[in-house]
Amino acid sequence: MSRSPSPRFIVQQHDPAAARRRLLFVVVAWLATLAFAALAGWFLARSPVIGPDPAEHVRLQDENETLKQRVAVLERADQVDRVASSDLQQTLREREEEIAGLRTDLGFYARLVGGGARREGLAVHSVHVEPVRDSSAWNVVVTLTQNMKRSQSSEGRLQIAIEGVANGQLKTLAWTDLGAGNAAGLPFSFKYFQRVPGTVMLPEGFTPNRIKVVAEATGGGGRVEQGFGWSEAQAAEESSNVQQ
Template structure:
């Protein structure tokens, strides 16, 4: 291997500037190499840094999971709150409707009415021929008196272009079918089921009330009116 000292001496004799340039370049390389050795992370320090960075990543990922879960819980709690508020609003509306109903029949300024069918509602069941009815009966003429009796329905239908009536026994599909009993002071909801024969088109429903004492009361409702959705009414009183 040639001696660096003799190399620089020979380079200096022939080309002083070239020798100086080489010397400066070597000095710079040695300086850079020394700085890298002094400040570069040692293998042990690098492994520790990797562990710290991995631990930091795990910590951040856990924070993301926690925040995501917290956001989901907050959203669910808000949805539950909105549902509860909607239920309370519906309950308040129902109570106000009940109060108005009570005032209409038992209030001090309520008009006096004898035995009456306040409303009739029909709801279809899974069987397309089966219908459930709810009749709201009222009276406030005899305050405190108990009204007792029986209820039956008669249905006017169109069949093959002709009108005919279906009596209670036909609607109940039972000979001598028992009537639905009622007993109340001011109002009561009476309910039951009827069955429509195939091929008939219902037109009108007749509600017949036969009190224990007094005259029979009959009121009619169109089928479209009775089968339309409506708000509920207090059960009895």
Template sequence: MASRPPPRFVVRKHDDAGLRRRQLWLGLIWLGTLLLTGLVVGLLSRHANPAAIDHRQQRAMSAQIEDLKQQVANVQRDAQVNEVATRSLRVTLTQREEEISGLRANLGFYARLVGGDTQRQGLKLQEVKLEPISGSHGWNLMLSLTQNAKRSDEITGNVTVSVEGLRGDKVVQLDWAALGDATQKDGLPFRLMYFQQLHGTIVLPANFRPMRLHIGIQSAGDAPITRTVAWEDALSGNIITAQGDHDAQP
């Protein structure tokens, strides 16, 4: 009897439990891969994020610093503009005060000269002005004498000046002989009908601090006139209201 060839197909019973085991292992492997990938990404992120955060913070701080620098520059520029404007205003105010002072002096001079409806007025010290001589202890002195137009007679005489001040701790008074030119030992001569400006030079000692001027006016035939003027007032050159100021009467 001839032998039968083996069958080409073998029918076996399906193993459901083995299939489930293989699927479980595949699932575990896939889950492990996910976990491993997440762990690697987490480690990389943990090392990379601080640098990125620091970079962002640096950029934000740099922007704030630049903004603050700009604000400081704006404030400094505004302060400079205000300072320039304040200096300009002070110069303008000083000029206006000088102009007003000059106008007042001119007004007083012409009012004094014309006399208006007032009675005849005699000789008066209208103005005193001092100017320092650069590089020395000398001072240029200018005096203005006036009488109003209603008094038409000519007046002649001399003006002498003495300076009161401090020498050390002592108050001393330097008379005209110690201050003036030897060629004008009798004082500054004047001859006027309405007004005249007198010019002279005085020299002060190096250790002397002046405080006030004493001005003596002696006209022919009249009583002497004495005026006291503060040194600072004489420096300003403003019209003077001197102590003891009164007119020599005709």
């Protein structure tokens, strides 16, 4: 028994309402897409841009300037401390030198006036010479002593002469040749000891090698003459001008 052939065409009933519903759905979907895109753009436009806060930036700048000022103040304080420390160390060194000089003076004074000290009249204890910078002048300090007359002052004058070499020959410069400005000599007045300062001028080309001191007290107080090597006088320590 043979089968009937399959139909080539399917007949469906036309539904205009369904077609309109499909079209309406497409239109609504398209409009919804446009609305969503517009809403997304508006939201992005309204959102703040993420970045540094201007107020915070200003605050950080102010804090940075404050820190820089503090660092500058600390550096300046450190510099002042270093200078002050250096000045203090220099002052301490000077005070130590002064104390050492005073101790030397005290020991010298104790030996001079102590009960066991040997009685002696006017004497030249030491001579110190030191050049004056940028000149041919020399500062001279002569230390005189006496403990023979403890209750009386020894007064008088002293003169200096310097022996040396000039133009290959020995030469002695008297007190009047040294340009000291006081032809009578340097005055002194003391009970126990005194350092008598003065200044002399040496001529150009003159090389000193020995210095001689002549001191004479008035009223029969005695006369003393003593010489010192020039290098010895340069090495001698100079203390303050103490008068007793």
